[in-house]
Amino acid sequence: MTEKTAVNMLGESDSLHQQVLASFPLCDVTEDDLTQNPQFCKLLVILAKHMDRTGLTASLKAELEKVSASAEQNLQSQRRQWLHTEVLHRSLQEMIQDRHVRKTEPPDQSMLHETMEKCLLVAECVRQLDPSDTTNQEPPFVLGLTPQNVKELMPADKDVQRMRQALPKHLEKHLREKCLTLLSYYQPEWESESEGLKTVKMSHLSGLLDKEKTRAESLRGTCQENRLLLQRQTQLYISELIKCIQLLQTLILDHRLKIQTDLDGKKLDYLEGKCQLVLQKLKAEMVEVQLDTYTPDSISAHRKIREKLESELKACRADKQTAELKLSSFEMLGEEFKALAEEYCRLRSEIKTKNWALKEFTHVKN
Template identity: 75%
Template sequence: MSAGPESTHVSSLGMDDSLHQQVLASFPLCDMTEEDLTQNPQFCKLLVTLAQHVDQTGLTVSLKTELDKMFLFQAEQKLQSQRRHWLRSESLHRGLQEMIQDHCVRKHHTTVPPDQTMFFETMEKCLLVAQCVRRLDPSSTTNQDQPSVLGLNAQQVMELMPSEKNVQRMKQSLPRELEKHLKKKCLNLLSYYQPEWENESEGLKNSKLSHLSVQLDKEKKRAESLKETCRENAVLLQRQTQLYLSELTKCIQLLQSLILDHRLKIQTDLDRKKLDYFEGKCELVLQKIKAEMVEIQLDTYTPDSISAHRKIREKLESELKACQVEKQSVDLKLASFEILGKEFETLAEEYCRLRQEIEMKNWALKEFTQYKDK
């Protein structure tokens, strides 16, 4: 009888321990213990209800969502700012390198003034020194104790900079030259984008150049829209192709079932039609053979020869009938003679032999008589 309350107490105690662990895990920043929660069960229930609306830091769900959005927006803004800064620096660096390359190409084809040669040489040296210093100068992400390249440091490389006078002249002319180079690139881009504008005036080109970025942005959006449309059309085409293939497979299966169900009936009708066709063809061939035979006979025999052959045939047929009658009578006589036995057969053979000798002697006598008369 005492086992029931004890088991109930043990199970409730286990449930309370689990609940206390969940509350302590939901509010790690609060200085609470399981003993505090055991002594204040109502406060424990309040914390359980509150845990459904706040996170571990004590912020509400809505506030946490807004803060996450705000932090994400700030991070995105910072990323965009860093990206613009990097793109500005990278485009400027590439523009300067292109200017140096153009100068090297132009120097081999035409004569370049000395001041321009000095300007580009100074700029090239400055770029090379700056690049080397950047490689030698460790940033915050590198180890300060790593060995330097070839035992050099940034200060030693800076000594290779051109003279301060040449650097100042280069810096004074750099904006103008860079602007000229960028304007030339933009005009080339404009001529490539719209070749018919190449023969326009300088002012009109500058006016259209100011709107080129907007037009390129529109073209980019249009191209992205067309690409998305093409992607959607490709997906739609793939789905329609799959649907078409599935429907085609169903049609093929239906045709196969129809062929299997009606093959015997169709084959019987077809065989009967083929039989009728071959019978008609055979009849036609026989008639043609008969016609050819008649034609051959007409070409071979004249009417007189045909009548003569007919008479000969009639005579031969009458003689054949007479011989058949004679044969039947002889057969009857032979049958009657066979009844007499082997003795009569011996006499018949002797009779036949004597008859043959008589015929031979008559023939010899006849021949001898004819020869004697001659």
């Protein structure tokens, strides 16, 4: 791929970013980083043709696979040997445990199990006293015992020989029972089938278990890929969520005053409506108080008093208007008439006073 082709692909296809991210899952790079750095993205596209998902080159990976295959083969060989010995040892121990659980068995089997148990016990003690066959440790000093002292506790040679001749048959029977138990656990519906059919299916059990193991490993790999994809999508989601939060903050800061003005206007309308409602309620209360205070008779009397007062007010207003007309006519006559009017008022006052004095004198005289 040339540089020009890589740049064109970067500009034309967004899926290329996803391919680059899938080629380097261990690299902490986002799609935004690739978009902002096209040259770096082009470099990753070129490197993806020479490296695998773990970062190894093609030649190093081939050499590593070759070494790994040899090591894996050796490991599997050692593992098979160890598993063969371990299975045999555990099977013998299980046979001994079954003997202790049953407590009743034929004499020949009882002798076989006793001999086998003594042989296993002596072998375990010898291994504990002389671990040089399996480790580099020095033989421990336990009560002055040596492996040779413990080997003297072995059963008689004829019993051991008889045990070795009969053991394969009993061991095969025990392993067969365990395999049938495993088969029943793996497929419970096969438990009611015949013995021959169970034996045939038991021969295919290892293949079925291998298929299940392969399927489990495949599902594990799929789960790993889904986990990485989920992590990447979570990062993208968080990034987009942060952008949305920033946009919301901007909207809040830009439109807060406008929204506050609208809210204040609505609040003012609400308070005005509430004030009008309170006023109407007060008026209703006043009317109710008036209805409770004034009876129909008192209202009728008040209405008559009001009519009389209004008529008297009307007469007073007419007298006032007449007096104002006379006063205006008197003011037109000037200052000389004012002096005559004052003299007239004085004379009338004197006449009034003298009439009062005459009336009092006449009253006293009588």
